Amino acid sequence: MSKSDDVGIWLPVYIGDMLAMTTRFSTEQVGALYLLMMDYWKNGEVPHDNKVIAAITRLSTNKSKTFIKLLLSIQLFESNGELLFSSYLDEKKETATNNRKMKSERGKKGSDARWGKNQKSDSDNITDDPSNAQASSKTCLSNTNDILEQCPSSSSSSNKPSLSQSNNNRSNIDPIKDWAAPTLNQTNTLLKNASSSAPVLDSKAYANHVKSFKTYYTEQELKNNPILTDDRRCDVLIAWINNDRQYQSKNSKSKGEHYESASKTNQKNAPSNAFNHAAHYVEQGQQDVDAYFDRMA
Known part of the structure; x- marks a missing residue:
């Protein structure tokens, strides 16, 4: 699992699995285990180093040595000598990521279908509704009147300035x-x-x-x-x-x-x-x- 994997999803905790794997853990070690799992979920492989693991789990160096041995014994984590990795958590994260993608795609398809249906319905309503023809006619008539008001006759424009010119003069002087x-x-x-x-x-x-x-x-x-x-x-x-x-x-x-x-x-x-x-x-x-x-x- 690389650091570039999506870490924004939730960390699934399966109670049965956790209880079965931690029967020999003390309360402090259970807390340390969850801290290590969250760090792995977010950052990937953990260096197999007592000081690094002690910093992650808030345990002392001596306690972290005992914790690592117990951790490897339940096979929740494995070691290649340099890094600790968890096939268990990798599988859970892959499943959670796939589930999230599937839900996102289903939501997008549902939204597209619903939006397309609404657009078609709105288009049909505009075409079929006779009031829209009247509204369109009124809009065209209003636009025509606006254009006529903006175009004074030649006689009036030659004798006196337009209203817009007067307003411009008033604001500029x-x-x-x-x-x-x-x-x-x-x-x-x-x-x-x-x-x-x-x-x-x-x-x-x-x-x-x-x-x-x-x-x-x-x-x-x-x-x-x-x-x-x-x-x-x-x-x-x-x-x-x-x-x-x-x-x-x-x-x-x-x-x-x-x-x-x-x-x-x-x-x-x-x-x-x-x-x-x-x-x-x-x-x-x-x-x-x-x-x-x-x-x-």
Whole structure:
């Protein structure tokens, strides 16, 4: 019996055989015999060495010598001079291994037969059940509707972005409070392109406008009314500045004079903090911004 044999199976103990073979054994020697049998069952042949057998059986070296002689006398184990082996245990292990294989094969065949029968039954049920045809029809119709919903008409797609595009834009763009607004020079250029009477901002006015703009539209984002694209934010920011009331009454002045005068008036009549600008814009209303874009169209 080699060490590569299957050792995961149980060790069969035949009470009649054991009682017959151990009538001359002491209680300690019976325990030592079972320890030796389990080691042999797991590891194979045992070296015919008193110290090795003493270690396996937990006996002293002197007691192990007496134990080996008694063991060989009942022929449960045999010796070839170097190793102890057991034809009795080899036969039992071979029988147990074969029995296990047979049971495993029978179980596999039974499982395959039962599974194949269930598969055939399920196939017949699917074919014969008229409700499955209805379910299949509903599935096809549902898939068709899904495809149609994902394919907007040419007219609608040319005029407005699809729902999926809006959702993607919303998830990809930064919140308005983290948005990188156009620089001062870029803002002045955009203002000039938008209107010939647009103001020319200095750094302080630019910072105030950007701050108030972000404050207001941060609140709009919380109300689920965000500005979804960077270009749209730039356009709304320019409209925000152009529609500020401090610039509306003096459009006839030059850009530099107009903004300088508006800044002085604003400093005298109202605080120039971000919330004041936001309040002006709220009073004016979102409709002014939309009207501005209508004029620009």
